Amino acid sequence: MIALAFCNASAMRRGGIMLQLTDFTGRRAAAALIAAAGLLTGLALAPRAHADDGYRLWLRYVPVHGAWLARYRRSAAELVPGGALSPTLRAARAELERGLAGMLGRRLPSAPSVTAGGAILFGTPHGSPLIRALRLGLRRVGREGYVIRTITVRGHPTTVIAGNSEVGVLYGAFRFLRQIQTRRPIDALDIVSRPKIRHRILDFWDNLDGSVERGYAGDSIWKWDELPQYLSPRYSDFARACASIGINGVVLNNVNASPYVLTPLYLAKVAALAGVLRPYGIRVYLSVPFSAPITVGRLDSADPLDAAVQAWWRRKVAAIYREVPGFGGLLMKADSEGEPGPENYGRTQAQGANLLARALAPYHGILMWRAFVYSTNPHSEDRVKQSYDIFKPLDGKFDRNVILQVKNGPLDFQPREPFHPLFGAMPKTNLMLELEITKEYLGQQTSLVYLGTLFEEALRADTWARGRGSTVARVIDGSLYGERQTGIAGVANIGSDRNWCGSIFNQSNWYAFGRLAWNPDASARAIAAQWVRMTFTDNPAFVHPVVRMMMASREAVVDYMDPLGLASQMAAGTHFGPGPWVAPGPHLPPDWSSTYYSRADATGIGFDRTASGSDAVAQYAAHVADEFASLRHCPEDLLLWFHHLPWTYRMRSGRMLWDSLVLHYARGVDEVRRMRRTWHRLARYVDPQRFRLTAAFLAIQQQDAEWWRDASIAYFQSISRLPLPAGVAPPPDPLKAYEAFCIPFVEGTPGAGPACPPDDSPVPH
Ligand code: BDP
Numbered sequence: 001m002i003a004l005a006f007c008n009a010s011a012m013r014r015g016g017i018m019l020q021l022t023d024f025t026g027r028r029a030a031a032a033l034i035a036a037a038g039l040l041t042g043l044a045l046a047p048r049a050h051a052d053d054g055y056r057l058w059l060r061y062v063p064v065h066g067a068w069l070a071r072y073r074r075s076a077a078e079l080v081p082g083g084a085l086s087p088t089l090r091a092a093r094a095e096l097e098r099g100l101a102g103m104l105g106r107r108l109p110s111a112p113s114v115t116a117g118g119a120i121l122f123g124t125p126h127g128s129p130l131i132r133a134l135r136l137g138l139r140r141v142g143r144e145g146y147v148i149r150t151i152t153v154r155g156h157p158t159t160v161i162a163g164n165s166e167v168g169v170l171y172g173a174f175r176f177l178r179q180i181q182t183r184r185p186i187d188a189l190d191i192v193s194r195p196k197i198r199h200r201i202l203d204f205w206d207n208l209d210g211s212v213e214r215g216y217a218g219d220s221i222w223k224w225d226e227l228p229q230y231l232s233p234r235y236s237d238f239a240r241a242c243a244s245i246g247i248n249g250v251v252l253n254n255v256n257a258s259p260y261v262l263t264p265l266y267l268a269k270v271a272a273l274a275g276v277l278r279p280y281g282i283r284v285y286l287s288v289p290f291s292a293p294i295t296v297g298r299l300d301s302a303d304p305l306d307a308a309v310q311a312w313w314r315r316k317v318a319a320i321y322r323e324v325p326g327f328g329g330l331l332m333k334a335d336s337e338g339e340p341g342p343e344n345y346g347r348t349q350a351q352g353a354n355l356l357a358r359a360l361a362p363y364h365g366i367l368m369w370r371a372f373v374y375s376t377n378p379h380s381e382d383r384v385k386q387s388y389d390i391f392k393p394l395d396g397k398f399d400r401n402v403i404l405q406v407k408n409g410p411l412d413f414q415p416r417e418p419f420h421p422l423f424g425a426m427p428k429t430n431l432m433l434e435l436e437i438t439k440e441y442l443g444q445q446t447s448l449v450y451l452g453t454l455f456e457e458a459l460r461a462d463t464w465a466r467g468r469g470s471t472v473a474r475v476i477d478g479s480l481y482g483e484r485q486t487g488i489a490g491v492a493n494i495g496s497d498r499n500w501c502g503s504i505f506n507q508s509n510w511y512a513f514g515r516l517a518w519n520p521d522a523s524a525r526a527i528a529a530q531w532v533r534m535t536f537t538d539n540p541a542f543v544h545p546v547v548r549m550m551m552a553s554r555e556a557v558v559d560y561m562d563p564l565g566l567a568s569q570m571a572a573g574t575h576f577g578p579g580p581w582v583a584p585g586p587h588l589p590p591d592w593s594s595t596y597y598s599r600a601d602a603t604g605i606g607f608d609r610t611a612s613g614s615d616a617v618a619q620y621a622a623h624v625a626d627e628f629a630s631l632r633h634c635p636e637d638l639l640l641w642f643h644h645l646p647w648t649y650r651m652r653s654g655r656m657l658w659d660s661l662v663l664h665y666a667r668g669v670d671e672v673r674r675m676r677r678t679w680h681r682l683a684r685y686v687d688p689q690r691f692r693l694t695a696a697f698l699a700i701q702q703q704d705a706e707w708w709r710d711a712s713i714a715y716f717q718s719i720s721r722l723p724l725p726a727g728v729a730p731p732p733d734p735l736k737a738y739e740a741f742c743i744p745f746v747e748g749t750p751g752a753g754p755a756c757p758p759d760d761s762p763v764p765h
Contacts, residue, residue, distance in 0.1 A: 051689040054499030057241050057507050058534040061102025064180055068187065071157065072104055076116030079108045082123020082131045087279035088166035092122055092173040095240065099177040114153040120176075121153065122161040122169050131162050137192070138164050144248070144281070145194025146172030148179075150187060159189060167248075167281030174244040181534045193518075196477040199366065199403070199432065199487035200517035201249035201285065202242065203331065204494070208258050208266065214438050214575075215748040216445035217495030217502035222252060228272030235273065238494070239280035245514025249283045251489070255333040255370065257287040259295040262316060264323075271324045283328030285368070290332060290352065291340040292316070303345040304355035317359040329365035330356055331405070335373045349373065349390060350397035357399040364401070366485060368432065371406040371422060376589035382607075382614035383591035384410035388421045392619075396428035403430040403487050408458035408472075410616075411597075413491075414567040415442055415558045418628065418638055419458060421619035423472045424465025424480070432487030433458065433476045437509045439493065440575050441568075442557050444746070445502030446700040448675060449557050450550035452512035452524030459520045464621040473520035488517045503697055504690050507535065508550065525551055542685040549675045556675070558637070560668025560705040560712075564661060565606070565641035568597045569712065573756075574746035577704070578711040581739050598640070600719045604647050605657070606640035617642060647720040659725040661716065665709040666728050672698070672705045707764075711738035733764040 052060075071077065079096055081089055093110065101107045113130075114121055125132035136147045146163040153160075161172040175193065179186050205213040206220035223232055242250070252270060253261050260266055274284040293299045297312045304310075320327055334341025334352055342352030353369040360367055374386040381389070387410060398404065404426065409417025413436035423431065435455055442449045459473040466480060474480040476488060490513040493501050501507045508531045515527045528550045532543050561578070562569055571579035572588060580598060584590040591597075599607050609616035610629045617625045627633045628642045636652060639645070649657040676698045683691055710731035713724070718735050731738075741764050742756035 052687040054504050054507065054690055054693075055237075057500065058181075058511055058531055059099075059177075059241065059244060060534065061099045061177070061181070063105055064103040064183065066183070068185065069104060069180070071118040071187070072100065072108070072120075073106065074116075074118050077108050077118030078111040078114075078116060078120075080111050080114050080119050080121040082121055082162070083127025086166055088170055088281065089123065089127075091240075091243075091279050092161075092166070092170040095170070095177065096120060096122070096173050099180070103177075103180050114156055114158050117156045117158075119153070119156060119158045120161065121158055122173060124163060124166060124169060126164075127166075131160065134160060134162075136160065136162050138162060140192060141168065141194040144168050144171065144246075145192070146175065148172050148176055148189050148191040150189045159186070167243075170243055170281060171246055178244075178530070178534065182530055183533070183538050195246055195518045196479075196520060197486045197488050197517055198478075199249055199328075199485070199489075200247050200514065201251060201328075201368075201487065201489045202247055202437075202492040202494070202513075203251045203255070203287075203434070203489045204492045205254040205256075205438070206252065207254050208260055211750075212495055212748055213254050213256060213750065214436075214440040214491070215493070215495050216438060217493060217500060217506070218497040219495060221494060221496055221500075222273065224266070224269055227269035231272060231276055235276040236280075238500075239277050239282055241500075241510070242282055242514065243280040245511055246518040247514045248281050249285055249328050250277060251285040251287055251331050251368075253287050255287045255331060256337070256339060257289045257333070259289050259292050261286055262288060262292055262296050262320075264319075267320060267323045270320075274324045274327065278326060283326055284324065285328040285331055286320075287331045287333065288356075289339065290334045290342070290344075301345070302340065304342050304347050304351045305345070310355060310358070313356055313359040317356075317363070317365070321363045321365075327363070327365060329360050329367055329401075331368040331370070332356065333370045333372065336370065337376075341373070348394060348397070350394045350402075353402045353404075354397075354399045357402045361399070361401050366487075367399075367402045368405045368487070368489070369398075369402055370434070371404050371420075372412075372434075374591070376591060378584070378590050380591075382609065382616055383596075384609070385614060385616045385619060388425065388619045391422055391429075392425055394429075395426040398429050400430075401485065403432045403485050405432050405434045405487075405489060407434045407436075408454075411567055413441055415554070415562045416454075416457075416565070416637060417567060418641060419461035419463065419472055421616075423461075423475045424463030424470055424621060425619070427465075427481045430483045430485040430487070431475055432489060433472065435488070435490045435513065437490040437493045437513050438748075439506070439509075440748075441570060442554075442561075443701060443704060444576055444748070445493075445506060446697040447557060447704065448503070448505045448549075448694070448698060448701060449509075449553045450505065450512070450524075450528060451509040451554065452516070452527050453551060453554045455512060455516050456524040459516065462624070464623040470621075477520055488520070490517070499693075504535070504694055505550070505697075507531075536690075537685050539685055542682055545678050545682065549678050552671055553675065556668045556671035556705070558668070559664045559671065560708045563664030563668070564636060564657075565638040566598055567641065569594045571743070574743055574749045576746045576749075577743060578708045578715075578738070580712050580715040581735075598716075599644055600716060602719065602721075604645045604649065605661070605716070605720075606644040607642070608644040609642045613644065647722055655725075656722075658716075658720050658722045662713055662725055662728055665712055669702070669705045669709050672702050676702060707738075710764075711735075714738055737761075737764040 123131050143165050146168045148161050150159055163169045208224055210219045212220050291302045293302045293309045293312045333339050335343040357367040371387045371391050373390050406420050406422050410420045411417055461472045463470045478486040493506050511531045512527050528547045532546050569580045571577045572582050580594050582594040584593045617629045634642055647658040651660045714731040714735040744756040
């Protein structure tokens, strides 16, 4: 609720209207009030396009004008399915109909064969002798890829959309529509595309009670109470959106898994959802707890080497496959943050993983085993080293259908981390990348942060495992070590909010994840530009500034939250707002505190991870280790991740570290101000509903950014005892006011209240 409070202060500072702060229960109320303020102060100007609630995402299919579409506007243009209409081809046809009707303003009739110019023929060589005869070179595109080509059939110019599988055709249909949505030529098409990664999965952290862990877009979209009888139309709209960007898997439930999901009651519900998603090429997966043989199976052990436990998992997996044909597999969080695991029985992570993998193997199911394993014991080693130390010695010990799911960085989805040292270090193990699309640590739903750049940075990081160019992308797409089970997962940011993601710009992160999962070498900038064109307008006067704003947005958040390689400086529990002073305590293990990571003291700031400190650098390939360990070569944006340095240390710019740190906080706030100004200039290009929501959220973000800057500077200055660099205003409140301020409830955070006693003192500015 700080956002609302700060909005008050800032509204007063601007001489605007004053909002009364009466309700501390929801950040959503803040948004509504600020939106109202925006209206009253004249942010939303002239009438524009119709209101748009964001439900249609990037699949809006608004009318497209121009002669280049003439062929398809002709009355003879038709849709020609190549072969019998299976549910997947029916979905492809429905999408082409919907998309073309919206964009061309006319509905293309279906015809059994190509009879006129402008026909769109879609199907597989298996279903259509004509497509088979065309020899499109489909071998190149594998099971899920597609070819789109303009050819002449019986004298008529025809667009062919073909794939080896029907889902390839569906992906091709979306690609063809995107071509029009982004105003790209469609007259002489020759597009060949195939995904580089096999398993492209959204991980939902949704609980069976409808809540979402770290979810900021409302409740779960899965309505467990209504299933299996009622299938909300939202499910197929969700599936359409996923298929449009090539996502082919969904883990339905939280990694902190409830055992109930394995009971017949819930498996019937899972089966119903799987049935809706199947035509769109999406497999369902489940997160399961390691202790399920005890909790569900009534055994007295979950020991992976116990024959009764093995038999139980075999039976359970068989039951799942009976109930859910085409089931994808299981996801396991074990020995982590209180979850049980093989460690409880003195077994290795590989023994634990293989237990489930063997039950899944007969059905070609995969087991995704998370590498996010660490101990919160105060005496354990540097937290960021633990996962590597546990898993690296197990390379080669995992079954072939196990994929180790590794977070992009060794800590936990922070605004910036170096890449996880396991990438490149396990040549004999399948490794998949786990990204967080929900912005748990990046301002949650109200902040505008385009994550395409973060994902791109993670994928392009060079592990040097086999020399230069051994990027994380090449580890996970299998081109470095030749794995066949390749994968990428993103923790979903999707909920029951009408606009799916809590804000319009959060939709771009779902989109960017899917596009990078299909092609991890794609450019974040190009993806942003495409998304803007499809989501808003093609007008360059809008596209260019908005793409610039998106591209700068992640660095802005790094600047005002965790500059120069700092990490985990947020409030405990809610992970919302600054908390650099958060120190270990009786209920807070050291590595859940901020001071553990900043190591700020009178001598300086930063975590020494060189040989003189925890030596985490040694987990990287020699070239990378040398770079990170060397003050000359360590990237400055990771400096304090690897080094503890005096406050007066000279940066490459010649500035003192302290000055530089402070200027980063200030720069982050300045960037958010710039984003707001940019957005306000663009009002005339956006419908009022989406304009106002975004404007209101940017106002909240500015308050949050100022809060982060002021609280962080106040705290670190109390330690460095150095003056602020010229031009930087001191924080308006004393440190103790920031320290005392606490937000009790944040959406997506289970029961934060008790850590935050009711406080009657004034809210800091
Ligand atoms: C942390 C989240 C927590 C998750 C955990 C995980 O705060 O809610 O359960 O990651 O990835 O960042 O398991």
